[in-house]
Amino acid sequence: MSGNWKMNHTHFEAIQFVQALAALVRSRPWRPGRVVSVHPPFTSLRSVQTAIESDDIPVRLGAQNCHEAPNGAFTGEVSAGMLAKLNVSYVIVGHSERRQLFGEDDLTVRAKLDAVVKNGMTAILCVGETLEERRAGGEKEKVASQLQSALADRPAAVVSGVVVAYEPIWAIGTGETATAKDAQEMAAHIRGEISRLAGDEAAGQVTLQYGGSVKPDNAGELLRCRDVDGLLVGGASLEATSFYEIAQAR
Numbered sequence: 001m002s003g004n005w006k007m008n009h010t011h012f013e014a015i016q017f018v019q020a021l022a023a024l025v026r027s028r029p030w031r032p033g034r035v036v037s038v039h040p041p042f043t044s045l046r047s048v049q050t051a052i053e054s055d056d057i058p059v060r061l062g063a064q065n066c067h068e069a070p071n072g073a074f075t076g077e078v079s080a081g082m083l084a085k086l087n088v089s090y091v092i093v094g095h096s097e098r099r100q101l102f103g104e105d106d107l108t109v110r111a112k113l114d115a116v117v118k119n120g121m122t123a124i125l126c127v128g129e130t131l132e133e134r135r136a137g138g139e140k141e142k143v144a145s146q147l148q149s150a151l152a153d154r155p156a157a158v159v160s161g162v163v164v165a166y167e168p169i170w171a172i173g174t175g176e177t178a179t180a181k182d183a184q185e186m187a188a189h190i191r192g193e194i195s196r197l198a199g200d201e202a203a204g205q206v207t208l209q210y211g212g213s214v215k216p217d218n219a220g221e222l223l224r225c226r227d228v229d230g231l232l233v234g235g236a237s238l239e240a241t242s243f244y245e246i247a248q249a250r
């Protein structure tokens, strides 16, 4: 269960959020086996890391992006190695906002995934179709091609360790959620594609998230889909109580 804060919260607000979340988890711990991550902006990573580690809060640290190169003249960028040093566990790669607003193509997304894995972290690979693509009946093909370019020709052990987040672009920040039926159908399709690319075992082990206008009142229904293992939450992850409720849904 991952909370993508996008460009929200100063580092002061981030610390307050983590403390509020910690109080909720202390009163009722996460369900067994549930892994919860928060993905603040880069400026808050160190503060959140310190808060989590000093109070032993059961929340993993995540980032929203990284650069694919290990270092160099890339003004304004942050490498995967820098994130790993902050004990970041999860890095989102290929979020649709990165693809659409910052021109990230499939090759770049693949290179970022490489960098994340090489630095011992888990990549959350985002895939998903636009409204036009869905209307034209091309959503499965689109997702298959994104999976193919990011995951083809990799060892099964690498593929099985990736988290794939299905985020239909028309559902992001719009208040419009995919139905549980659509989410399940696409999740099953993703597992099928992964099986084709890396074998049945990897397909069984890979973690699949749904994302796109997840809220406390629809989280349970989405999570009950057979092939949906977790949720990637944007807007509703900005407030500790609503994120906690989502992360505890079943």
Ligand code: PGA
Residues within 6 Å of the ligand: 004, 167, 171, 172, 173, 174, 175, 211, 212, 213, 214, 232, 233, 234, 235, 236
């Ligand atoms: P949303 O964002 O929950 O605000 O729709 C999801 C995401 O972009 O990961």
